[in-house]
Amino acid sequence: MPELPEVTTIVNQLNKEILLTNIKKVTVTDKRLIKDVEPNEFIKKVTGSTIKEVLRRGKVIIIKLEDKLFLIFHLRISGWLLLHSEYQKSARVSFELSNNLKLSFCDQRVLGEIRLVEDWHNLHIIKSMGPEPLSLSGEKFIELFKGKKLKIKPLLMDQTFIAGIGNLYAQELLFCAKINPEKRADSLTKDQLEKLYSCLINILKDAIEKKGSSVDTYRQVSGSKGAYAEVLKVYQREKEPCCRCNHPIVRKTIAGRGTYFCPECQK
DNA sequence: AATGGGACCTGCGCGC
DNA sequence: TGCGCGCAGGTCCCAT
Numbered sequence: 001m002p003e004l005p006e007v008t009t010i011v012n013q014l015n016k017e018i019l020l021t022n023i024k025k026v027t028v029t030d031k032r033l034i035k036d037v038e039p040n041e042f043i044k045k046v047t048g049s050t051i052k053e054v055l056r057r058g059k060v061i062i063i064k065l066e067d068k069l070f071l072i073f074h075l076r077i078s079g080w081l082l083l084h085s086e087y088q089k090s091a092r093v094s095f096e097l098s099n100n101l102k103l104s105f106c107d108q109r110v111l112g113e114i115r116l117v118e119d120w121h122n123l124h125i126i127k128s129m130g131p132e133p134l135s136l137s138g139e140k141f142i143e144l145f146k147g148k149k150l151k152i153k154p155l156l157m158d159q160t161f162i163a164g165i166g167n168l169y170a171q172e173l174l175f176c177a178k179i180n181p182e183k184r185a186d187s188l189t190k191d192q193l194e195k196l197y198s199c200l201i202n203i204l205k206d207a208i209e210k211k212g213s214s215v216d217t218y219r220q221v222s223g224s225k226g227a228y229a230e231v232l233k234v235y236q237r238e239k240e241p242c243c244r245c246n247h248p249i250v251r252k253t254i255a256g257r258g259t260y261f262c263p264e265c266q267k
Numbered sequence: 268a269a270t271g272g273g274a275c276c277t278g279c280g281c282g283c
Numbered sequence: 284t285g286c287g288c289g290c291a292g293g294t295c296c297c298a299t
Contacts, residue, residue: 001291001292001293002293059293074293074294075293076292076293076294077291077292077293077294078291078292109291109292111292111293111294113294124295125294125295157293159293159294166292166293167291167292167293216291216292257291257292257293258290258291258292
């Protein structure tokens with residue numbers, strides 16, 4: 001799933017390859033991805049625009065076209081962006097650029113979203129979003145937990161609590177911090193929260209360095225896989241021995257989401 | 268405030 | 284071989 005490391009990888013790569021290119025042609029193969037605007041109007045407004053800047057907030061990709069025109073992408077579960085044309089399978093909306101690259105929004109399950117807005121700060125998803133984890137000090141991070149009664153895992157995945165953490169990284173960082181995903185957030189000790197903070201920063205940075213986790217459809221803009229899936233410790237490793245204590249990894253549904261963890265060393 | 272459910276979607280893996 | 288079914292996942296929305 002595209003979470004903070006995957007979206008960061010995509011945004012970094014887009015900034016290297018498509019800045020100041022002009023959008024020459026837009027092709028909408030699947031209208032369902034385009035939200036809040038008629039596809040024909042979308043095509044008309046976007047065609048001829050120049051890509052000024054590519055930004056990220058949480059899992060949202062923001063492409064600045066003009067001072068008051070922003071293209072917004074949300075990859076949701078199965079979306080990915082391609083710049084090189086070998087893997088055009090599932091391409092649903094494509095942008096042909098003046099540097100002869102084609103930017104394609106691909107999405108197997110069609111739950112992704114494309115919007116066109118005047119001011120991205122006004123989007124509901126942006127306004128309600130919690131802080132960026134990589135811009136957060138340890139003290140600020142620990143303060144966020146005051147009075148939170150939710151189980152720690154769904155809390156970490158709550159985008160209004162902290163931005164960019166999804167199902168995969170929530171599980172990996174709880175394993176790293178040796179915390180049971182069902183623990184109530186307000187029952188964690190200061191030591192546990194400090195450990196969780198260092199795991200959060202280290203795992204996100206490492207995953208960005210490895211260009212994300214390709215466990216499903218996610219790819220870099222080149223079509224290559226990210227390398228972090230190879231070092232996942234618990235995600236999708238049910239019944240395999242825990243790398244710390246050898247106890248089999250367990251899968252359990254927590255708050256409606258599949259969750260892998262080690263019941264022996266995550267307390 | 269927390270929790271649970273359904274909706275959106277497709278492709279995969281399962282049982283038969 | 285092939286059918287039908289259930290599941291996965293992020294976000295929003297409704298109900299309790």
